[in-house]
Amino acid sequence: MNSQVYQTVIIGGGFTGLFTALHLAHEHYPRSVILIDKNERFCFKPLLYEYFDGEMDTVQVVPRFSELLQGSGVIFVQDSVQSIDLHQREVKLASGNSYNYSNLVLALGSVTGYHHVEGAQENAFPFWTQADAIALDKHLRDCLQKALQTENLEQRRQLLTVVVVGGGASGIEMAATLADFLPHWYDALGGNQNEIRVILLNHGQEILDGDINDPLRPIAEQELQKRVVPIEIIREAEATAVRPTAIEYKSGDRVETLPTYTTIWTAGTSTNPLIKDLPIPSEHRDKHDRLLVTPTMQLLDFPEVFAGGDCAAVQDDSSLPPTAQVAYQQGANIARNLKAIAFGEDPEPAKVNLRGSLLKLGVNDAAANLFNVFEVAGEPAHLIRQGTYLTLLPTPIHDFKATTEWVNEEIFHHHLDSPDVSKKVVQAVELVGAGIVGALVARKLLKMLGDEDKRDEVMGST
Known part of the structure; x- marks a missing residue:
């Protein structure tokens, strides 16, 4: 490796990367930073369901990396990584380009795990x-259209049956989302919404077993039955x-067969x-083949390499779940330690x-x-969830745009236009926190200021 190379390469543009x-x-890091991801857009995964069902739009949930990194000095490279040579400190890309590094950050996340299930x-x-x-949206719309056009009752039932595999958080969120908006879609087309079936296939007896959301199981069990169409749960399947x-x-x-044109896989990762x-x-x-890292998030054999998120596990600490809140906090810790190393200081243990x-x-x-x-639970929890995630969006500009759009739609139109504003909703809005309030204040200021220079000044202080 060229000893004069002083740059940090980050592989993976998820939360950690x-x-x-x-x-x-x-933090004005003194070395150049290159972020590599195969996708054009960042995906805020906890809100992907809202993007899927139309509650939120592309700008809010899947913004372009080029927009998020604008003015940051970070170089974004859209390409697939072909190989990583830890000994030569080189990353090779599918395009044929390669990058040497003085420090590397592995933030590749995980991939869907199919566990060798046939087909x-x-x-x-x-x-x-x-x-x-997008692919699932198109498929479901096609199924609804075909169901309307067929007079074969067995085929229609098959087209209108959706099976979600996996009773963890992802499966619960997917099934609940589908059970609310699919009936409305079908009803709008002229179909009978009661014909929609959403089935959750759970490997164990209990949903959310071993999940960080395990304490919420009683609420989830109740709420799954309150959807527009109740969710059928097949346990120990x-x-x-x-x-x-x-x-x-x-x-x-016994081996059972469930006819369906739509199987959605949320049963784990690899x-x-x-x-x-x-x-x-x-x-x-x-045991999951993830990389063990020190408390400072460095590889045991290659201290110039940091790893975080779903592809790493802190040595002697199995308490951290593979969630967004852990990943983005690890990203902040990795950045602080990279800066410390650049200035000849010792890295410190990450705090999550x-x-x-x-x-x-x-x-x-x-x-x-x-x-x-x-x-x-219920709508107050919905407001807390949306508001909390929106205040955690990757940059102040993105946070501001997405949050104010959501507050305008969710609070002012959905609630304040209603003659009955419940105390619970008001309390929930308060719980969302200062991020929402700040966004609202800034929004009002921007309207009053009206010119771009002053907008930049306000955004710099929020």
Whole structure:
């Protein structure tokens, strides 16, 4: 490697990667920063359901990296990583380009895990990216149209049946979202919304078993039955095969077949293949093949390399769940330690504060476990969830735009236009926090100021 290369390369533009890059820019990091991701857009995954069902738009949930990084000094490269040479400190891309680094940040996240279930990868729909959401949207609309046009009752039932595999948080959120908006779609086309079936296939007896959202299980169980169409839960069902027109699952000693044209796969994740291919011995990986890192987020064998998010696990600490709140906090910690190293200082252990959990349970419905102190359900929890996530969007400009649009629609139009503004809703809005209030104040100021120079000045202070 050229000893004169002093640049940091970040692979992966998810929460860990993007927040590392943005924090480095904010803290005036003295070395060049290159962020590599195969996608053009960042995906704020916790809000992908809102993008899917039309509650939020592209700018709010899947903004372009070029917009998020504008003026930051971070170089964005849209390309796929072909290989990573830790010994030569080189990253090779599919385009043929390559980058040497003085420091590397591995933020590749995880990939959908199909667990060797026959036909799952070929026939089930994942829900991980904007492209996944668009593909599923198109497929479901086609199924509804075909159902209206067929007089074959068995085929119509098959077209109108959606099976979600996996009773973790992703499966619960997907099933609840579908059970609310699919009936409305079908009704708008002239169909009978009661013909829609949403089925949740759960491997164990309990939903959310072992999940960070486990404390919210009683609320989730109740809310799943309050959707526009109640969700059918098949428990202790192990998916064994996914066909184009059916899913097979094992229940006890029997194998059952459930006819459906739509199987959605939310049953777990796998380690990114690039992480699996790294020359890291098994004793320096966890049981899921993720990379073990020191408390400072550095690889045990390659201290110039940092890793965070779903592709890493802190050595001797299995308490951190693979969630967005952990990933973006790790990104901030990695950035601080990179800056410390650049200035000849010692890196410090990362600090991650778990702030509870938020679970979407349908359109305008959610459950929130706040700091493991108290729980909120229904529309107040929905407001808390939306507001909390929006205040965590990657940059002040993006945060401001998305938050004010949401507040304008959700609070002023949806609630204040109603003759009955409940005390619970008002309390929920207060709980959303200072981020929302600040956004509203800034929005009013911008309207009064009216010119671009003053807008920039206000945005710089919010």
